Amino acid sequence: MNIDDILILRTTFLLAPYIIISYVFYKFIRDDFFMKPRTNVQLNYSMCCLVISFIWIVLWNISLHKFSFLGFTINHGQSSAGQTILILLGILGAVYGWLFTTKSQYINSRKNHSIQTLMSSRLSTSYVEKFDLLNEILLEQKHVPLSYETFENLSPEQKMAVMYALNYYEYVAVGIRFGDLDEHLIKNTLLSNILGTYTFLENVINYKSQNAPTCLEHLKALRVRWKGDKKFKIFNF
Incomplete structure (x- = not known):
């Protein structure tokens, strides 16, 4: 050698x-x-x-x-x-x-920002009003997924409440994907809310995505990630 x-x-x-x-x-x-x-x-x-x-x-x-x-x-x-x-x-x-x-x-810092985001939304009058309206729609539909035709027949205030909820969860998903919000903290806090809302409004989300593929794309990615717990990585360094 x-x-x-x-x-x-x-x-x-x-x-x-x-x-x-x-x-x-x-x-x-x-x-x-x-x-x-x-x-x-x-x-x-x-x-x-x-x-x-x-x-x-x-x-x-x-x-x-x-x-x-x-x-x-x-x-x-x-x-x-x-x-x-x-x-x-x-x-x-x-x-x-x-x-x-x-x-x-x-x-x-990330955890504090996540907690502040959650607390500020809970203290927001607009947040409470919009999600109260969404809960009323959910009860009226008896937890059956909302069709897009039914969505179109809703009142303007109810439509605004639906889009407000979707946009809010899209904002949360963006924060998680860009590392600004702590995924484990948000997941343990909003898992059932986000997945339940997505399931109820899935038809509306799919219709909105047909003409605009990027519409609510981060929320859709988060739903896929959280729905299959086996795919949810537990590395928390």
């Missing part, structure tokens, strides 16, 4: 853990439901790569210091391996702590 082959093998061995962790995140944690990468998942990926880097540096310093990687070598000089490891551990702890704090702040 010549020197070039040894360098290639050594570099492959060095990069293998990063490739594996990238594959795991891409294959099992990445979620196409979300419209942009989730910040907490990106921070988790960074922390995993940081831990791998620390482990490699420790092994390099203890057992592999005679070898060079990517053109870099370790020169111990007067410093001992133990002192070098302590310095690296301190750097790792500082960076890891900063990432963990950033992640915690992001999660708390």
Whole structure:
């Protein structure tokens, strides 16, 4: 085996853990439901790569210091391996702590925003009036899904209440898909409301979507995701 082959093998061995962790995140944690990468998942990926880097540096310093990687070598000089490891551990702890704090702040901020969104809607007079009208329609129909013909025969106030409810849940779905609202908090709070409303108004939603495919597209995606619990990913980093 010549020197070039040894360098290639050594570099492959060095990069293998990063490739594996990238594959795991891409294959099992990445979620196409979300419209942009989730910040907490990106921070988790960074922390995993940081831990791998620390482990490699420790092994390099203890057992592999005679070898060079990517053109870099370790020169111990007067410093001992133990002192070098302590310095690296301190750097790792500082960076890891900063990432963990950033992640915690992001999660708390998202949850607070989700709670404020739920509370503000409950305190809204317009919200209460529109959903009271929707409940009246639901009782009149005896929980039978509303047909589009029946929807057309509703009063203007009742039609406005129906569209208000759909637009509100579409807003919630957009917030979840873009990472602005906490999915688990919203799911545990509004699951039955959103799925029940969608089932009752499914004919209206389908009719509206015929001429405008993007109409209520986020609500439809959320309904598909939540209706099949087996498809609902429980990764909550």
